[in-house]
Amino acid sequence: MKAKVQVVLCKCCTEMPTLLDMERLAKVAAESDNVLSVLTVEAVCDGKQLAELVNDVKDKELDRAVVLACHKKDVSPAVLKAYRRAGVNEFMVELVNIREEVVLPHQDEPERAQAKAESKLRAALARARLLAPLEKQSEIMRTRNIVVIGAGVSGQAAAREAVKSGAHAILLEKTGKSLKAPGVILPNSTLVGAEGYGGNFKLKIRAGEKIEVLEAAAVVLATGGGWTQLKGPLAKAVKDAMPLYKLYEQLQAGAVPRGPVVIVDTPDPAGKTLKVQDYAWDDTLETAVELKKRHPDIQIWIVFQEMRAFGLSELAYKEAAEMGIKFIRYDKAGAPKIDPKNPTSIAVKDFSQGELVNIDFGSLVFASIPSNPDNEGIAEALRIPMTAEGGVRRGSIQRWPVTTPKPGVFVCGSALFPKSREIATSEGEAAGAMAGEFVKKGTIEFGGAVAEVEQEKCSACLTCVRTCPYEAPFIGKAGKAEIRIQGCQGCGMCVGICPSKAIELHHYTDEQVMTETRTLLGGDF
Amino acid sequence: MIVAKRKPLTEIAEMLAPYKKVTVVGCRSCVAICLAGGEKEVKMLVSALKLKAKKEGRKQQFDGFVVERQCEKEWVTEVEEKVLDSDVTLSMACSLGAQTIGDMYPKHLTFPGLNTGIFGVPEEQGVWSEKCVGCGNCIIHTTGGICPIARCAKSMLNGPCGGSANRKCEVNLDVDCAWAAIYDRLKIQNRLDLIEQVTPAKDWSTSHAGGRRTYVREDARLTPHQKKGKEAVQ
Amino acid sequence: MVERKPKIVGFCCERHGMDAVVLSARTGKQYDASVRLVQVPCTGRVDGIHILQALEDGADAVFVLGCLEKNCYYDTGSIEGRKRVGYVKQMLSEVGIEKERIEMFNAASSNAWAFPEAVGKMVEVAKKLGPIGGGERQ
Numbered sequence: 001m002k003a004k005v006q007v008v009l010c011k012c013c014t015e016m017p018t019l020l021d022m023e024r025l026a027k028v029a030a031e032s033d034n035v036l037s038v039l040t041v042e043a044v045c046d047g048k049q050l051a052e053l054v055n056d057v058k059d060k061e062l063d064r065a066v067v068l069a070c071h072k073k074d075v076s077p078a079v080l081k082a083y084r085r086a087g088v089n090e091f092m093v094e095l096v097n098i099r100e101e102v103v104l105p106h107q108d109e110p111e112r113a114q115a116k117a118e119s120k121l122r123a124a125l126a127r128a129r130l131l132a133p134l135e136k137q138s139e140i141m142r143t144r145n146i147v148v149i150g151a152g153v154s155g156q157a158a159a160r161e162a163v164k165s166g167a168h169a170i171l172l173e174k175t176g177k178s179l180k181a182p183g184v185i186l187p188n189s190t191l192v193g194a195e196g197y198g199g200n201f202k203l204k205i206r207a208g209e210k211i212e213v214l215e216a217a218a219v220v221l222a223t224g225g226g227w228t229q230l231k232g233p234l235a236k237a238v239k240d241a242m243p244l245y246k247l248y249e250q251l252q253a254g255a256v257p258r259g260p261v262v263i264v265d266t267p268d269p270a271g272k273t274l275k276v277q278d279y280a281w282d283d284t285l286e287t288a289v290e291l292k293k294r295h296p297d298i299q300i301w302i303v304f305q306e307m308r309a310f311g312l313s314e315l316a317y318k319e320a321a322e323m324g325i326k327f328i329r330y331d332k333a334g335a336p337k338i339d340p341k342n343p344t345s346i347a348v349k350d351f352s353q354g355e356l357v358n359i360d361f362g363s364l365v366f367a368s369i370p371s372n373p374d375n376e377g378i379a380e381a382l383r384i385p386m387t388a389e390g391g392v393r394r395g396s397i398q399r400w401p402v403t404t405p406k407p408g409v410f411v412c413g414s415a416l417f418p419k420s421r422e423i424a425t426s427e428g429e430a431a432g433a434m435a436g437e438f439v440k441k442g443t444i445e446f447g448g449a450v451a452e453v454e455q456e457k458c459s460a461c462l463t464c465v466r467t468c469p470y471e472a473p474f475i476g477k478a479g480k481a482e483i484r485i486q487g488c489q490g491c492g493m494c495v496g497i498c499p500s501k502a503i504e505l506h507h508y509t510d511e512q513v514m515t516e517t518r519t520l521l522g523g524d525f
Numbered sequence: 526m527i528v529a530k531r532k533p534l535t536e537i538a539e540m541l542a543p544y545k546k547v548t549v550v551g552c553r554s555c556v557a558i559c560l561a562g563g564e565k566e567v568k569m570l571v572s573a574l575k576l577k578a579k580k581e582g583r584k585q586q587f588d589g590f591v592v593e594r595q596c597e598k599e600w601v602t603e604v605e606e607k608v609l610d611s612d613v614t615l616s617m618a619c620s621l622g623a624q625t626i627g628d629m630y631p632k633h634l635t636f637p638g639l640n641t642g643i644f645g646v647p648e649e650q651g652v653w654s655e656k657c658v659g660c661g662n663c664i665i666h667t668t669g670g671i672c673p674i675a676r677c678a679k680s681m682l683n684g685p686c687g688g689s690a691n692r693k694c695e696v697n698l699d700v701d702c703a704w705a706a707i708y709d710r711l712k713i714q715n716r717l718d719l720i721e722q723v724t725p726a727k728d729w730s731t732s733h734a735g736g737r738r739t740y741v742r743e744d745a746r747l748t749p750h751q752k753k754g755k756e757a758v759q
Numbered sequence: 760m761v762e763r764k765p766k767i768v769g770f771c772c773e774r775h776g777m778d779a780v781v782l783s784a785r786t787g788k789q790y791d792a793s794v795r796l797v798q799v800p801c802t803g804r805v806d807g808i809h810i811l812q813a814l815e816d817g818a819d820a821v822f823v824l825g826c827l828e829k830n831c832y833y834d835t836g837s838i839e840g841r842k843r844v845g846y847v848k849q850m851l852s853e854v855g856i857e858k859e860r861i862e863m864f865n866a867a868s869s870n871a872w873a874f875p876e877a878v879g880k881m882v883e884v885a886k887k888l889g890p891i892g893g894g895e896r897q
Contacts, residue, residue: 071781072773100784101796105875112764112792119795385834396830405834449800461558466650469834491833492804496843499563500553500591508799514812517768520795521816525764534853565808569850572811577854579815579892 003034003129006062007121008053010044010069012099019103019110020117025068028118032125036060044069050082057086064092064131066124068117070099089133091448091507096124112525119523126519130512137447139486141199144168144442145216146435148183149191149378153421154413155222156181157428158435162220165436170214172205174374190374194219194382197471197487198408199444204381218408218435221392222428223378225369225414232268234346234364237338241267241364244280245421248287251294258362259298262346263288265305266368269335281308283420284367285316292323300325301359303336303348304367328357338364369418382409383471391417402431405469407487410435449507450488451495455480457502464494464503473503527555528645528653529619531566532638538577540636541613546586547574548611549638550604550626552595552618559653561639562617564591570617570638595622601629609633644675661731661738667719669710674727676703682724765793765885767820768813769877772802772836775826778868783875790875791882801825801833802840802863807847810861819885822862822877830867837865856891859884 007029011017022040029038037060041049044067057065065083069075072095080090098117106113146162148155151173159169159181169183176187186207193204201216227243235241250257263284281304288300302325309317321327330336334349334356345360371390379386384404385393392415395405403410412431413424451472453464458480464473465481470489476482481502483494492505504510531537541547549567557563567589578585590607592600595618601608608614608626613634616623619641627635645653658675664682665672674680678696684704688695692705711717729735749757771777777798783790799805802825813821823844825837841863848858862881866873 072777097781100781102792104784104787105789106792107789109792116792116795123795395834396832399830399832457553457564459553459557459563461560463560463650467835467839489833491801491836492799493801493833493836493839496804496806497839499557499560499565501564501568505800505804508804510806510808513797513799513804513809517797517809517813518816520797521766521768521813521818523795525766525793534850538854565806568808569811569847572808572815573850573854576811576814576851576856576891580854580856582892 003064003131004060004062005032005035005125005128006037006039006053006057006060006065007032007035007125008044008065008067008069009038009040010067010098011040011042012070012103013043015099016103019107019113020098021114024114025117025121028121029066029125032122034129035125036062045075045078047078050078054082054086057083057088062088064088064094064128066094066096066121066128068096068098068121068124071097089135091134092128092131094124094128094131096120115524119520122523123516123519127512127516130509130515131507134448134506136445137485138443138445139200140443141217141439141441143215143217144439145170145214146218146220146432146439147172147191147201147203147205147214147216148220148222148432150174150222150224150413150415151177151179151181151185152222152224152413152424154224154415154424154428154431155220157425158220158222158410158412158432159183161429161432162436162439164433165440167217167436167439169432170216172207191219191378191381197444197484198406198438199486201408217439218410219382220428220431220435221375221378221382221404221409221411221415222413222431223372223374223392223415224424225418226372226374226390227369230267230366230370232266234264234269234336234338235267235366237340238343238364241366243369244284244287244365244367247291247363247365248283251287251291256295257291257298259295260301260359260361261288261291261298261363261365262301262303262359262361263365263367264303264336264346265366267366269305269330270332280367280369280418280420282310282313282316282422285309285313285320288325289316289320289323292320292325296323301328301361302326302367303328303330303346303359305330305332328359369414371418372415375415382406384409385469387417389417391415402427402434406471407489408438444486446486446488449490449505450485451483451490451492451503451505453481453483453503455482455502457500459500459502461499463497463499467497468494526558526645527619527621527642528559529556529561529639529642531561531570531617532640534570534573534577537570537615537638538574541574541585541615544612544634545584546611547588547613547615548604548607549587549589549615549617550595550608550622551589551591552593552622553591554594554618556618556622556639557591559642559645559647560651562619564589567591567617570615595619596625598625598629601626605630608635659732660727660729662728664724667722667724668707669714669716669719671703671707671710673703673707676701676706680727682727763890765791765819765882766817766890767794767822767878767881767885768818769794769796769821769881770799770802770805770809770823771796772825772832772840773798773800774832775830775866775868776802776824779824779866779870780874782868782871783873786871788871788875790878793882793885794878801831801836802843803833803836803838805840805843807843807850810844810847811850814856814860814891817890819888819890820860820862820881822864822881824864824866824874824877827865827867857884857888860888860891 102117144167146167148171151171163182171185172189189207192206195202203214329351336348387393392411410431412427470487472487495503495505551562551567571587571589615638617638623637643655644657646656689702694700825840831837844863852858864877
């Protein structure tokens with residue numbers, strides 16, 4: 001079927017004609033192959049003028065358009081909607097940014113700007129001739145389930161927020177602890193496998209001794225820190241050393257810890273197995289202050305490399321110092337040591353005084369939180385990336401701070417990196433709210449400009465499977481790669497890397513990209 | 526699988542310099558998987574050679590094609606016309622493919638574009654390590670599944686040698702001592718008794734040291750009655 | 760005699776790359792008109808063959824503009840883009856073509872200076888090295 005193109009030249013109110021000869025552009029368009037209509041409008045973002053375009057398309061039975069205007073992102077919603085009314089598929093409309101790519105940056109070079117505009121017009125036409133209509137699809141989410149992995153402070157917060165959107169929360173708690181949260185709590189449970197994609201996951205859960213399959217629309221990872229896995233020479237030397245949260249629990253339960261209490265930042269000061277993590281300092285200071293308030297007679301020491309009391313925790317730091325809690329700072333050269341034969345005394349070189357200090361203690365507490373070793377198995381099951389420190393890696397920090405790169409999988413709390421309970425709770429709320437919003441939609445939309453494998457060319461080399469951040473490519477029953485379009489984000493990474501050129505990206509095929517490039521290079525500069 | 530590496534482009538360009546019309550033929554099998562000679566690499570090579578010719582003001586024609594498996598005559602036949610129409614063919618398959626084209630068209634020049642290579646395992650995307658040298662008599666059932674011929678620098682059968690230290694090979698501190706690995710493996714399999722058994726000297730006649738090897742499945746061979754065309758006459 | 764203008768192609772990602780281009784224009788930045796942009800969804804889409812073909816089709820220099828690696832909209836796309844450019848650079852140097860002719864740039868949407876800077880660098884390279892094979896392009 002031959003292409004029937006409508007070319008629209010937008011004056012952008014008056015901006016374009018101040019630099020460009022619009023009539024010359026219109027002439028180039030009119031003399032190009034397949035162009036059956038050329039319209040010049042004042043502002044393509046004006047509803048009335050869009051109506052003109054629509055009527056023109058209908059009258060002349062045109063099937064695609066090239067629109068020279070401004071930035072795609074600004075003008076496309078209205079323009080594509082209008083073309084849809086005219087029966088033109090959204091992927092058959094080529095928007096060319098003349099305003100920001102030509103007019104605005106080349107104010108002093110009208111001739112070169114004209115040549116550039118004409119080049120872009122020709123290239124857009126060359127590309128438009130190769131366009132094909134594409135359909136987006138939608139699929140109903142079979143459940144409203146949000147599975148929260150971990151029922152700690154973060155997980156509970158996530159569940160609380162998630163149910164506000166009408167979702168059902170199912171919390172997997174690896175211990176048998178009794179907890180309260182809005183939703184179903186499966187004790188002694190964890191995630192062991194996952195199939196599917198955001199909106200329709202099929203999760204394999206080990207609940208006690210049994211393996212169950214549970215369908216879910218979204219997953220929130222709230223596995224927390226590796227509290228019980230404290231490793232390092234100091235933890236090894238003192239058998240009853242405890243993580244900070246244990247001290248906190250003791251306090252809440254009304255128990256009195258054996259004094260003096262020494263809180264060290266990490267059980268591994270030399271840093272071979274654990275990096276110094278500072279993010280629980282707000283919790284540490286507040287717990288120490290609380291302990292001192294309740295039991296003023298107990299001596300408290302805080303031994304650290306770097307104190308990061310940020311924001312209002314600065315006040316807790318001040319209060320703690322004023323209450324007589326002692327702070328000892330060290331550096332790696334004078335790291336704290338405990339002789340296993342005498343596990344009630346800690347020796348550390350005070351960085352400011354330069355003196356070796358020996359502190360006898362009744363309780364040893366660690367403020368740092370290592371990564372949860374369970375993260376590995378869960379990340380493997382969900383096929384999501386991890387950080388070098390053993391946490392779960394998030395997607396872009398500015399855009400998606402509580403999500404993983406995989407759509408439908410959210411993450412919060414110390415599962416990302418160690419943090420205090422308060423912040424973990426906030427993050428849990430955020431993740432729960434996002435998961436709730438996601439599931440509330442009830443359907444997932446996908447397709448359109450997605451990748452597709454030409455099976456005969458595929459060498460089943462697994463390169464695409466390994467490269468994609470979204471788990472979209474997989475090796476199908478035919479032993480060749482296929483793209484799970486529900487997961488495909490249309491980035492084209494697999495397309496660019498396939499060693500057998502077996503994958504194409506619809507709307508950005510090699511032919512389309514290279515024809516556009518060639519046409520641009522064939523124009524005047 | 527067979528893992529190969531593209532020859533440096535300088536070497537390839539030099540090989541092809543005297544010829545006007547060059548056909549490049551790749552393969553979709555092993556060399557595509559190890560990112561050396563698939564359709565993408567063929568296209569990129571053709572483009573780079575064209576650019577070089579352009580830069581040097583030489584008139585040289587390059588064309589690229591790919592076949593499913595270059596060591597099989599039936600597939601090579603698909604590009605016969607293109608091959609014979611050129612002054613030289615550059616094979617971007619492993620040497621097996623390059624030699625197949627050469628054997629099929631003996632008067633025609635077929636050059637290797639890749640250096641073959643190793644029997645390599647993809648340790649991770651982009652990294653292939655040699656774990657087999659094709660000795661023809663596999664004994665890894667006695668070494669916990671780890672091949673000492675390929676993975677030990679001295680191919681010892683009763684290692685480790687005196688140079689092994691801290692689980693590393695004396696040849697290169699980056700290389701793990703295969704026998705340390707074998708020991709660890711046999712230990713977790715509760716078969717350390719195998720280490721104590723002395724393995725006699727290897728009979729290398731099954732390896733390439735015994736000369737060029739041919740593997741035959743008599744029952745799979747086509748009888749003269751079954752063969753077709755000119756093969757039937759031979 | 761009219762001096763031949765440099766011919767430069769840039770493959771620009773639809774996300775941070777193009778946002779940075781638009782912002783530079785809207786903040787009034789002016790730069791050389793020798794660049795023609797081809798938009799791709801992500802620089803991970805860019806195939807080595809696109810870059811080489813652009814050089815074959817007459818480009819003096821080619822660049823790829825994507826998101827900052829730590830903030831790529833498609834998570835790892837600009838990392839892939841960088842690897843593709845790196846591989847082609849290696850091929851070019853092996854065939855005696857200056858690898859400075861191609862380059863990878865990264866920007867965040869708010870970096871109004873990034874695109875004009877990239878243009879400036881590539882125009883300088885193109886002017887210094889001229890067309891591949893010298894002389895006039897047809």
